[in-house]
Every structure is written in C-alpha cells, then in structure tokens.
Amino acid sequence: MQDDAPLAVLGAGSWGTAVAVLLASNGRQCLLWSRDPAHAACMAATRRNARYLGDIPLPAGVEPTGDLDAVLDRASDLVIAIPSAGFTTFVEGLRGRLADNARLAWLTKGLAHDTADTLDCVIASVLGEDRLRAVISGPSFASEVARGQPTAVTVASPDIAFAETVAGWLRNPVFRVYTSDDMLGVELGGALKNVLAIAVGISDGLGYGANARAALITRGLAELMRLFQAAGARPETLMGLSGLGDLVLTCTDDQSRNRRLGLALGRGESLTSALQAIGRVVEGVTTAEGVMRVAGRYGVELPICEQVYGVIHRDMPAQDAVQALLTRDPRPELGASFAD
Numbered sequence: 274m275q276d277d278a279p280l281a282v283l284g285a286g287s288w289g290t291a292v293a294v295l296l297a298s299n300g301r302q303c304l305l306w307s308r309d310p311a312h313a314a315c316m317a318a319t320r321r322n323a324r325y326l327g328d329i330p331l332p333a334g335v336e337p338t339g340d341l342d343a344v345l346d347r348a349s350d351l352v353i354a355i356p357s358a359g360f361t362t363f364v365e366g367l368r369g370r371l372a373d374n375a376r377l378a379w380l381t382k383g384l385a386h387d388t389a390d391t392l393d394c395v396i397a398s399v400l401g402e403d404r405l406r407a408v409i410s411g412p413s414f415a416s417e418v419a420r421g422q423p424t425a426v427t428v429a430s431p432d433i434a435f436a437e438t439v440a441g442w443l444r445n446p447v448f449r450v451y452t453s454d455d456m457l458g459v460e461l462g463g464a465l466k467n468v469l470a471i472a473v474g475i476s477d478g479l480g481y482g483a484n485a486r487a488a489l490i491t492r493g494l495a496e497l498m499r500l501f502q503a504a505g506a507r508p509e510t511l512m513g514l515s516g517l518g519d520l521v522l523t524c525t526d527d528q529s530r531n532r533r534l535g536l537a538l539g540r541g542e543s544l545t546s547a548l549q550a551i552g553r554v555v556e557g558v559t560t561a562e563g564v565m566r567v568a569g570r571y572g573v574e575l576p577i578c579e580q581v582y583g584v585i586h587r588d589m590p591a592q593d594a595v596q597a598l599l600t601r602d603p604r605p606e607l608g609a610s611f612a613d
C-alpha cells in the first residue's frame with residue numbers, strides 16, 4: 274500500500290475530525306467524509322469543523338468531502354468514525370463498493386444496534402472474515418487529541434501486522450499507540466465504559482461523594498471482568514488503555530458526554546433535555562440496551578449496567594437505582610476467581 278495514498282475518515286463528528294487532524298499532522302493526506310455535503314462544503318471553505326470541533330483549524334492535509342463514491346475511489350484505507358447506532362447500516366452500504374484491497378479501522382465504541390454483536394463481528398460478517406480490520410480505542414477525548422495533548426491508545430486487530438500498520442498511521446511523539454490481538458476485550462471495554470460512566474455521573478449528580486464514585490468504578494471493573502471471562506476476552510486487556518484507562522477517564526472527567534448525561538439525570542433533568550443539551554452522541558444510551566442482551570447471552574450479572582438501563586430505558590428514578598445497588602445481597606468481594 275502506497276504511503277502517499279490518502280487515508281479516509283468516514284464520519285466528521287468530534288472524534289473523526291480529531292483523528293483526521295492527527296493523521297494530517299503526521300504528514301498523511303486525509304479525506305474527511307461527512308454525510309451532509311453542506312457540512313463538508315462549510316468545513317472546506319472555513320477550514321474548521323464549526324459544528325463539532327470549532328476551535329481547531331483543519332491542517333492543509335485534511336480534505337473535507339461529502340462524496341462517498343469519490344472517497345472510495347481514491348482511498349483504500351478507511352477509518353470509520355460514526356456512532357454505533359448507524360454502524361451496521363453504514364457498513365452494509367459499503368458492501369460491493371470497496372476495492373478488494375480496502376482495509377478498515379474504526380473509532381466507534383459500542384455494540385451493533387440490532388444484534389448487540391461487537392462491531393468486529395459486524396465487519397467480518399458483512400465484509401468478510403478475510404478483510405483486514407482493526408479497532409482504535411482507549412482514553413482519548415477528541416479535543417485533547419486535536420490540540421496535540423499527550424494521549425495513548427490501543428489498536429486491536431486479529432492480524433497483528435495490520436494493527437501495527439494502523440498504529441503507524443497514528444503514532445507521533447505525543448500520540449502513543451499500543452497494539453493488541455484481543456479485539457473482543459478491547460471492544461467490550463470501550464462499549465461498557467460508556468454505560469458505567471453514566472452510572473458514575475448519576476451518583477455524582479445526586480450529590481454522592483468520592484467514596485461512591487470509587488466504589489462504582491471498582492465494581493464496574495468487576496462487571497467487565499465477569500463479562501470478559503464469560504465471553505472469552507483476555508483479562509489482561511481489562512487492565513489496559515481500552516479497559517481501566519478509558520473507564521477511569523470517562524467516569525471522572527466532565528469532558529465525557531456519558532458522564533455529563535449521568536450528572537444531568539442525577540440532578541433530576543429528563544433524558545430528552547439532557548441529551549439535547551449535550552448535542553453529541555452519547556453512546557452509553559444505546560449501549561445500555563445492547564449490554565443487557567449481551568449479559569443475557571452469556572448469563573452474567575451486570576448490576577450497575579442493569580440499573581443504568583433501568584434509569585434510561587425504564588424511567589426508573591436515579592435514586593431508586595442507587596438504592597437497589599446498595600441493598601443487593603451481601604457477598605464476598607472476590608469469589609473463587611476475581612470475576613465472581
């Protein structure tokens with residue numbers, strides 16, 4: 274693959290734009306596709322993405338476009354940056370339109386909206402098991418990355434050589450990239466942390482203190498560990514950037530939209546008005562539903578995720594959800610294994 278061929282980022286929200294800026298600052302030509310041609314034209318004219326990342330100038334190497342056919346003609350290395358709710362439909366729309374040598378990476382954190390499968394399963398089943406593919410995940414707020422603040426992430430792929438290739442696109446002295454072959458663990462960590470961040474936000478919004486926050490993060494980690502064991506992900510991935518790293522980031526910093534949603538719900542705002550005020554994707558909302566399906570599939574208990582699901586999708590009062598967690602049957606902190 275030619276290093277001077279353009280890369281393409283598909284999806285021009287906050288994270289897609291930040292990664293396009295990163296790739297261009299690494300010297301790569303980067304097509305940045307928006308599904309809204311007027312938005313693409315505005316970015317091209319103003320050299321900013323006013324809608325999602327307005328304070329960051331787009332470097333010369335970023336080429337905004339609204340023409341997906343032209344993008345697929347010019348680039349065979351594609352980075353998908355759209356929310357999980359639209360992921361499956363979008364990938365199905367790529368079927369039959371990709372060059373044979375097209376390679377895919379994605380920045381999306383979540384589960385397939387319709388099946389609750391991991392996004393890797395979606396890509397493999399729609400575009401073929403042999404398609405080179407990788408997920409980019411880890412603690413990485415878009416605006417910090419776009420401003421060049423130090424960040425470290427993980428790239429996971431079933432093909433470790435391809436993980437290295439993607440890492441090479443992204444790496445620079447302030448953007449450190451590790452690689453992994455545990456796609457499942459990296460994707461599950463990225464999906465669940467959004468739901469857990471809503472839980473921590475709710476607790477903080479209710480005015481509970483630092484003790485409750487630390488307890489929720491720790492017991493959230495135990496939920497992830499249980500799911501990892503049941504699903505066959507590697508426990509050490511949980512201690513990495515896409516697990517503990519992103520869980521801590523998203524649960525503790527108000528840049529997180531998932532945490533901010535929880536804060537608003539804890540303070541008594543309605544879901545609709547909180548989502549409207551945030552005005553960006555809040556992945557934990559749809560993922561909370563998917564996670565319940567995954568818990569059922571593997572027969573694991575995920576009590577914190579279940580309460581978040583109750584608050585968001587069953588109108589449960591936030592205070593009742595916390596109470597339900599506090600009054601669960603007592604149990605040993607760690608059972609026969611860490612995951613019990």
Ligand SMILES: NC(=O)C1=CN([C@@H]2O[C@H](COP(=O)(O)OP(=O)(O)OC[C@H]3O[C@@H](n4cnc5c(N)ncnc54)[C@H](OP(=O)(O)O)[C@@H]3O)[C@@H](O)[C@H]2O)C=CC1
Pocket residue numbers: 284285286287288289290307308309325354355356357358359360363380381382383413414415416552553554556
């Ligand atoms: N922001 C961040 O700091 C990080 C985000 N992520 C993950 O990246 C993913 C994208 O998030 P982010 O960029 O922040 O979200 P934003 O809400 O900032 O932007 C979403 C973008 O996706 C576009 N979009 C939505 N649905 C579709 C669709 N069906 N087809 C094509 N484009 C679509 C939107 O277009 P339109 O404007 O037309 O609606 C918009 O450009 C999420 O899974 C998120 O969890 C991961 C790490 C960091």
Ligand SMILES: O=C(CO)COP(=O)(O)O
Pocket residue numbers: 382411412413414415467470519522523528529530531532554555556
């Ligand atoms: O995934 C993220 C940082 O790693 C962004 O988190 P939010 O979607 O909660 O803002």
